Amino acid sequence: MIEEAAADERIILGEPSLKAGEVLYSLRDVSVEYGTRVGPVAAVDHVSLDIRKGEILGLVGESGCGKSTLGKAMLRMIARPGKISTGELWFDGVDLLKISEKNMRQIRGARLGMVFQDPMTSLNPLSKIVDHLTETIMTHESSVSEAAARDRAAQLIGRLGLREERIDDYPHQFSGGMRQRIMIALALALRADLVIADEPTTALDVIVEAQFLDLLRELRDEFDLTIVLITHNIGVVAEVADRVAVMYAGRLAELASVNDLFLDTKHPYGQGLLRAVPNIELDGAELYQMEGAPPNLLHTPTGCAFHPRCPAVMPVCSQHQPAFASIGRDHYTACWLYEDHPTGPEAHDE
């Protein structure tokens, strides 16, 4: 107990001391299960992932692949009937799954920020913007006076490209793009180390989306921010991410630097997905027709979940799940094409 308390204190008081590139947040073997009438469904299935200080990590996949659930799990925000069934969430030397809810609340918002797709559901329609910000600041930093919090709020709003006097406006008086900037301001108000942004630009028009992506890049440089950008939009990831993780049916299919992932894609799912995305810069290309649709997690295929849709499917794929393993410098994938096949009575049957 004493040890745990000491660890907790360190998170709350400790100054972030990491250099760019060092691991800031580490997921180890994390699974999230939802209880259903027909038994537990694994929305996230044994995912391990390191997030490095100062990077923008793109987390992409189609709907139902578990990317949003993974983001919520990182904040320990899985609501019942869901639960984090296995794994460890290491942040700044502490496993977040081992600390009390009270201590978690001090980290959530303060050191781990979040931005969701629809800012209107995250902002209180009856509170002015300034109240959102000062409440956030004063809850977490009890020594700050209201006037000082207000100043800080105004500065932040100004930094994010809104006029400072607008802090006295209500959420509905802002456009969608501005509301997303306010959400970022809330995350920055306490100098969060890591912001998890779940489809932050999906509701925005293309020019406003591009403006917001520019802003994310600037903030990363200026505030030394680390960003996990969860999105279904492959173009957005190519535009801003440093590294990209591709998810399929609750598992990581591939993880690599943005250049390796786009230009030297290893997993057949990623290869197909990239060729299926309309590219405004390509002339006369045809879109790749990937067979089938993403699986229903109630009936995830055996072995590699992608095997029924895979053009390179082998006998082993329907029998054994491939491990998520390194296949080159900073490049990981889970595919039997790059792994020795298991030997044993089962494998010989094929």
Added chain:
Amino acid sequence: MNDSRSAREFHDGQGEQDCLVEVTGLKKWFPVQKGFIANLLSRGHVDYVKAVDNVSFTIKRGEVLGLAGESGSGKSTIGRLVLRLLDVTEGQVKIDGVDLGTLKREDLRKARSKMQVVFQDPLASLNPRMTVGQAIEHPAQIHMPDTTPEERKQLVLELLEAVGMAPPEFFYDKYPHQVSGGQRQRIVLARALITRPELIVADEPIASADVSVQALLLELMIKLKNEFDLTYLFITHDLATTKYICDRIAIMYLGKIVEIGALDEVFNSPLHPYTRSLLAAVPVPDPRHRRTEPLPQGEIPNPINPPAGCHFHPRCPIAVEGVCDVEDPDMESSVASKEHLAACHLRTGKYQHLDPKRT
């Protein structure tokens, strides 16, 4: 007749070709609802949202015209006006030479069998209590009363096959909730085809589907167009998809078309500064193509009180004071092509000598 032809050449340069859809001077103004007190204070003065403001274009038979723009630009309103799901405030929509505004109720209903619509959310378009077979057959019961139930069932099965739902007998008795999202949109397409329409207005038809399913739906729409001799008005916010299906494209901003032309011409040499910005902002799925072009400031202004002159001038990088903030530009063709038009004083209008980037 000659009058209308010259007007047509003027507004999108398509000339006297075989046009299925002709839209001339189309306007749709929605009155802004105010509270009782505000109404008294304004003494009956009504503000309007000019959702569509003086828009003209044509669609040739067999052509796919893309209608692209950001939210609130009026693109969906145009789709509804073309189908007469909304009454026009001013202007004309002619389908196959017939002005829909002059038709009586019964004639309009008959004319509608020639045009169909596909919306973004197929689950909202399908009655959850109707089986797939019933849903597809329903328009035929209304528009083709001479057919027998057996003939109609045969037709439904053929259409299910045509939209890639094989075996059709398997899906015939399913309910919408029992099939996937992509399959639901296929059902909606099959239902749209049963009356053998000539025109399909597709309003964000693939926007709600997953990436891997979007490509399949897009290819299906191209296949169906060729198989059933269709003409599409393809409404979308996603410029990248228009590249794969559209022959021509119209770009909208605040209720007006600001540029129209063959897709290649508009994409390769955009005339209007707004089109340029929009194209530059589209994220490209290739990290070697990260955007370098600067973006316009701010967001689309309030359509109740749009900026004077050219609506884009407050955000425009080349706007000239005294011109762009005063005069409303007309659609005019470019020097290079009669069929590529834009509404910009400095690029196609009479102030081209003021264009800072003029070569």
